[in-house]
Amino acid sequence: MLKKRISFLIIALLILTLSVSVFAQEKIQLRVSWWGSETRHQATLDAIALYEELNPHVDIIPEYSGFEGFRNKLFSQVMAGNAPDIFTTVMEWYPDLRDADAMVDITGMVDVSGHNPMYVEACSLDGKMYGVNLSVNGMVLIQNNTLLEKLGVEPLEAPYTWDEMVAKFQEVYEKSNGRVYGAPDFTANPEGMGFDIFKYYGYSVLGYEDAFPFDNDKFTINKEDIQSFLQFFADMRETNAIAPVDISAMNDFSANSLLIQNLTAYEINYAGTFGRYQDQTTDDLQPLPMPVGPNGESGDLARPGLIFSVSKNSKHVEEAAKFIDWFTNSPEAAKILKTSRGILPTEVQRAAMLEAGSEISAVDEKVMRVMDEILQREFKLAYVGPSGHAEISSIILPEISQMIGFGLMTPEEGAEEIMMEIK
Incomplete structure (x- = not known):
């Protein structure tokens, strides 16, 4: 009997000790x-x-x-x-x-x-x-299949080139009688994808192998690289392939999204944001891998x-x-x-x-599905960049692009201005 009482006491003490430990946990x-x-x-x-x-x-x-x-x-x-x-x-x-x-x-x-x-x-x-x-993410071109069907425009299918993408943007504008642009001007918005697209452009169009437009410590670009990119967007503005800078400057990822308002048929963002767009519309949206360069080069970053x-x-x-x-x-x-x-x-x-x-x-x-396609490509190592580079992407590039869009500056002058800011 005494042994049983002792056993019960030991068990009770153990339970009490465990209880105290749990409650004592901060x-x-x-x-x-x-x-x-x-x-x-x-x-x-x-x-x-x-x-x-x-x-x-x-x-x-x-x-x-x-x-x-x-x-x-x-x-x-x-x-x-x-x-x-x-x-x-x-x-x-x-x-x-x-x-x-x-x-x-x-x-x-x-x-x-x-x-x-x-x-x-x-x-x-x-x-x-x-x-x-x-998340394992990748940059994608988001396509509004519903809107394209209404306009009688065949959707893009991967793989496609930069030139084919621009031609599709122009076709959207023409088939809609000027009511719908191909895409926003990504460079004209402080919260847009302009600088990220510039990175992709450097690898797939300009032919960089590594560390573009910077490594972890310094910029690796020159005036010609920037001018090429600014000219690419200037040419798209000229043909109305992309929306004017004043409209594009208002583009965002929610209520003011030009894609959601059916003012553009395409948008560029990361795959992880796709649900954000699809949640806001009943249109059938489709994410595609980004375009490839002249020789099939991609610019996908890890x-x-x-x-x-x-x-x-x-x-x-x-x-x-x-x-x-x-x-x-x-x-x-x-x-x-x-x-x-x-x-x-x-x-x-x-x-x-x-x-x-x-x-x-x-x-x-x-x-x-789109990430499976992207992950089959050759990835480049992503770099964090030098201190202060965020100002180039979020302030300086949009300001320069808007000035070019309003005819106050040429792409060459814009490239010179950005290089001065970098130096």
């Missing part, structure tokens, strides 16, 4: 920020809810919005010392974030063995991993679609890294996130999504 808060569409927002919130269920000591505070203004808000938070514990970024922001000492090195804290090494390198600077890739970085000021770096590890490696997370940020970053997650079968939407299928 309840922490992690702020996580991102931008995107309603589809991305809901998928991320659902993933967060599951993570909190699996980790009851973690309370995640989501901070999300559209892309417009996100960068300015993030850098304001960084300067004020109150950036979220985990924030979304892109590699082009790395130099400025590094200069602001905004990111912590999380090398060895997140399992990246399932990631493509080129993407891991793209998320690192000077041998330090400042973030983790959230560029992380989006990156999760951890704030240098976070009080819970290890917990933040643990969440990122789960977010990018967990099969359960994959089944929730799907293609809300593009193609999932690890083989384990992609396999888990495919196993979901019927849960994959038509949008997911389109994104996965």
